[in-house]
Amino acid sequence: MNDIDKLIQIMGRLPGLGPRSARRAVLHLLKKRETLLHPLIESLGDVAAHVKTCGICGNxxxxxxxxxxxxxxxxxxxxxxxxxxxxxxxxxxxxxxxxxxxxxxxxxxxxxxxxxxxxxxxxxxxxxxxxxxxxxxxxxxxxxxxxxxxxxxxxxxxxxxxxxxxxxxxxxxxxxxxxxxxxxxxxxxxxxxxx
Structure with missing residues (x-):
């Protein structure tokens, strides 16, 4: 499985995205690397590093x-x-x-x-x-x-x-x-x- 297929498979697991929608989303991201893909990667990294579950309410x-x-x-x-x-x-x-x-x-x-x-x-x-x-x-x-x-x-x-x-x-x-x-x-x- 190549990198693109792996990304399509991962995106297809998101709610509201099936295999065809995931393929379209990945293609769009690849076409807009500088304005979409790279900022998305950076934002995902920030979220993964900084977002926590609230110890009081669960938000x-x-x-x-x-x-x-x-x-x-x-x-x-x-x-x-x-x-x-x-x-x-x-x-x-x-x-x-x-x-x-x-x-x-x-x-x-x-x-x-x-x-x-x-x-x-x-x-x-x-x-x-x-x-x-x-x-x-x-x-x-x-x-x-x-x-x-x-x-x-x-x-x-x-x-x-x-x-x-x-x-x-x-x-x-x-x-x-x-x-x-x-x-x-x-x-x-x-x-x-x-x-």
């Missing part, structure tokens, strides 16, 4: 704790639980939520062998022990696994004395937060419901 940032956790202007009484960093970024993109986050690192999935031990549930529970958090918003996808995770967390959080809400049903069944438009995310966050 990705150049600093630990991340910029969101360091922001003293955020509402510490609201904690939004998301499955992945992409979901956190989607909610931050709309600029409506001003609380804090907890990234679970996925959702419960019996088929994939993902149980509560594989998710960041223990850090979530530790964050609630101080009593500062008054509401936990479960911003999980409207998939079967997302709903299962939401019900599991609601049961675990119920004895902790915090209000538990979830995103409104405006999120389509089977939908993933990272793929929704801004208007749908804004409405879903505003119309969240208690569990």
């Amino acid at each position: 990705l940032d150049a600093a630990d704790p991340c910029a969101i956790c360091r922001d003293a202007g955020r509402d510490t009484s609201q904690l939004c639980v998301v499955a992945d960093v992409g979901d956190l970024w989607a909610l931050e993109r709309i600029g409506t939520f001003k609380g804090r986050y907890q990234v679970l690192g996925g959702v419960l999935s019996a088929l994939d062998g993902i149980g509560p031990e594989q998710l960041a549930i223990a850090p979530l529970l530790r964050r609630l022990e101080g009593g500062e958090v008054k509401e936990v918003i479960l911003a999980l996808g409207a998939t079967v696994d997302g709903q299962t995770t939401g019900h599991y967390l609601a049961d675990r959080l119920q004895p902790m004395g915090v209000a538990v809400s979830r995103l409104a049903h405006g999120v389509p069944v089977g939908g993933e937060l990272d793929y929704l438009d801004d208007g749908t995310l804004i409405q879903a966050l505003k119309a969240r419901q208690k569990l």
